Amino acid sequence: DVICRYVNGIGAVQGGAVLASFQDVTHLEQAVQMRRDFVANVSHELRTPLTALMGFIETLRGPARDDPAARDRFLAIMEGEAGRMNRLVGDLLSLNRVESEERVRPKDQVNLTGTLEETITSLRPLAEGAEVQLSLAAPEEPVFVIGDADQLRQVFTNLIENAIKYGGRGGRVDAVLSASDRDPAVRGPAARVQVIDKGPGIDPVHLPRLTERFYRADNHRSRELGGTGLGLAIVKHIINRHRGRLRVESELGQGSVFTVILPR
Numbered sequence: 001d002v003i004c005r006y007v008n009g010i011g012a013v014q015g016g017a018v019l020a021s022f023q024d025v026t027h028l029e030q031a032v033q034m035r036r037d038f039v040a041n042v043s044h045e046l047r048t049p050l051t052a053l054m055g056f057i058e059t060l061r062g063p064a065r066d067d068p069a070a071r072d073r074f075l076a077i078m079e080g081e082a083g084r085m086n087r088l089v090g091d092l093l094s095l096n097r098v099e100s101e102e103r104v105r106p107k108d109q110v111n112l113t114g115t116l117e118e119t120i121t122s123l124r125p126l127a128e129g130a131e132v133q134l135s136l137a138a139p140e141e142p143v144f145v146i147g148d149a150d151q152l153r154q155v156f157t158n159l160i161e162n163a164i165k166y167g168g169r170g171g172r173v174d175a176v177l178s179a180s181d182r183d184p185a186v187r188g189p190a191a192r193v194q195v196i197d198k199g200p201g202i203d204p205v206h207l208p209r210l211t212e213r214f215y216r217a218d219n220h221r222s223r224e225l226g227g228t229g230l231g232l233a234i235v236k237h238i239i240n241r242h243r244g245r246l247r248v249e250s251e252l253g254q255g256s257v258f259t260v261i262l263p264r
């Protein structure tokens with residue numbers, strides 16, 4: 001798209017619109033720079049677990065060779081690091097897919113109520129492991145939107161998983177679905193899904209950048225919890241594809257509310 005605009009821009013120069021072409025070159029440079037940053041980020045993210053794996057292989061060959069207890073401990077850590085790489089590659093592939101589909105309008109009738117129920121059911125074990133109470137409130141009548149069911153399930157999974165992960169042990173996470181005939185956010189009939197946690201919240205300075213790839217509000221916590229830093233970037237592209245909106249409200253020490261607004 002950027003290259004197309006660039007070429008159109010050159011056409012415009014011949015037609016006399018010099019300003020348009022300057023803007024388009026800037027777009028192109030920005031896109032090239034973003035790609036470079038992305039490749040650097042991905043390399044760094046992959047290298048971290050890889051370095052750990054290589055270090056542990058070395059240790060298993062050397063000092064820990066005859067120590068079964070140490071060997072088991074190191075193998076468990078290695079498994080965790082390999083899992084991290086696997087999640088990262090999985091999320092990179094998802095991001096690639098959702099980006100490439102962003103311009104194709106989804107066209108299935110999706111039962112949002114059912115999709116949310118399925119998501120909650122599949123996340124129950126994670127919630128139970130973290131001693132988090134997970135609830136869904138929805139209108140009696142199922143709520144439908146035109147969309148892509150798998151992608152919307154991915155949106156709710158990422159948001160609810162984050163709420164469980166960051167919300168903290170022993171807390172609660174509420175998903176609330178509602179529908180209205182006119183929602184100002186999309187200027188028409190819409191469905192809203194709110195994911196509410198009572199966790200530590202997010203410092204407001206981070207909110208504008210939260211959906212950028214690899215942006216983390218709390219780097220240490222995200223890595224400790226096995227986050228890839230791509231979950232909200234994936235969410236953003238899927239919501240864009242659905243012509244929807246994502247809102248984040250958060251207060252330190254109070255918790256966070258992630259709201260997805262989808263046109264109906």
Ligand code: ADP
Nearest residue numbers: 162163166216217218222227228229230231232
């Ligand atoms: P990650 O894989 O790191 O969780 P995401 O893209 O899903 O990446 O989220 C980006 C960052 O936003 C996280 O690293 C975390 O700092 C912050 N975040 C997301 N959801 C929450 C939440 N419910 N509570 C607190 N912080 C959150």
